[in-house]
Amino acid sequence: xxxxxxxxxxxxxxxxxxxxxxxxxxxxxxGRDGMVRKHFPMTNIDHESEHxxxxxxxQFAVVxxxxxxxxxxxxxxxxxxxxxxxxxxxxxxxxxxxxISYVIVSLAGDEVTVKSFRIQKGEVQPEPIEIVAREQT
Amino acid sequence: MNIRVNGETQVLAEGxxxxxxxxDIQQVESPDMVxxxxxxxxxxxxxxxxxxxxxxxxxxxxxxxxGGACGxxxxxx
Numbered sequence: 001x002x003x004x005x006x007x008x009x010x011x012x013x014x015x016x017x018x019x020x021x022x023x024x025x026x027x028x029x030x031g032r033d034g035m036v037r038k039h040f041p042m043t044n045i046d047h048e049s050e051h052x053x054x055x056x057x058x059q060f061a062v063v064x065x066x067x068x069x070x071x072x073x074x075x076x077x078x079x080x081x082x083x084x085x086x087x088x089x090x091x092x093x094x095x096x097x098x099x100i101s102y103v104i105v106s107l108a109g110d111e112v113t114v115k116s117f118r119i120q121k122g123e124v125q126p127e128p129i130e131i132v133a134r135e136q137t
Numbered sequence: 138m139n140i141r142v143n144g145e146t147q148v149l150a151e152g153x154x155x156x157x158x159x160x161d162i163q164q165v166e167s168p169d170m171v172x173x174x175x176x177x178x179x180x181x182x183x184x185x186x187x188x189x190x191x192x193x194x195x196x197x198x199x200x201x202x203x204g205g206a207c208g209x210x211x212x213x214x
Contacts, residue, residue: 024205051205056172056179059199067144076202083206091204096170102204121166 002130003075003101003116005029005036010131012039014112017079017105020044024052026078028062029103030071035132037071044078051090052078075116077103084108085115087124095119101127140194149190157185159196170201 009029016025028040040062044052054076063073080088085106087095095102098120106113116127138149142163151158156175160168173180174197180188190196 026202046203046205048205050207051203053201053203056199056201059172059202060174060197063143063197063199078204080206088204088206090207094170094201094204096167097200097202098166 002128003036003103004034004130004132005031006134007131008134009036009039010114010129013077013103013105013114016041017081017107017112021079021107022049022081023047024049024079024081025105026052026054026076028059028066028073029075029077029101030066030069030073032071036074038066038069040066049081073100075101075103077105077114079105079107081107085113087117087119092119092122092124095122138190138192140190140192140196142196143198154190155186156180156188156190156196159190160185160198163198165198167200171198172201173198 016027024044026044027042029036030040031037042054043058045055046053066073085104087102101116102119103114103116114129116129118125118127140147140149156173157168160171165171168185176195
């Protein structure tokens with residue numbers, strides 16, 4: 001099973017990561033019918049370069065806003081400003097939701113890398129990202 | 138008892154259900170890492186076991202979301 005999203009969603013996550021670097025950024029992706037439709041940038045209340053945390057009040061607001069659009073949160077993303085796009089020990093330890101995809105945007109290389117993972121009970125499985133043309137959405 | 142959980146209507150067969158019991162019914166594996174709102178108000182985690190649900194309650198729950206690069210390639214937490 002792949003995480004399906006458009007090039008535009010990838011680019012907006014990359015832009016978000018670049019804009020706030022070296023601070024880590026985070027956000028939600030919401031979709032329907034197996035396809036990401038919308039990106040919701042979130043506040044990193046830790047405001048740190050090596051850690052992020054979402055504000056529960058903002059989380060509830062965004063989950064409700066997505067639902068009102070007929071969407072369901074299906075992934076979260078965060079950036080690794082100087083490390084690769086793979087889950088850190090901290091990412092794995094704090095991955096409590098078994099039903100979503102965990103997307104990491106890395107600024108470590110010459111190009112911005114975006115990868116997705118499923119994390120369940122500490123087990124990490126890479127998840128393919130399928131880029132879909134906007135007209136197919 | 139009819140309630141709404143994360144936007145979906147649910148019928149609970151049990152007559153007396155706490156927030157903690159609801160999370161159990163929902164098969165939440167890490168209830169200590171979940172935030173809960175009941176009718177738009179946060180329920181303190183210490184009160185999950187004592188907060189009884191009522192007919193037509195609207196319950197929202199979601200997981201804490203955090204992480205980061207610490208622990209990756211020797212980056213200290």
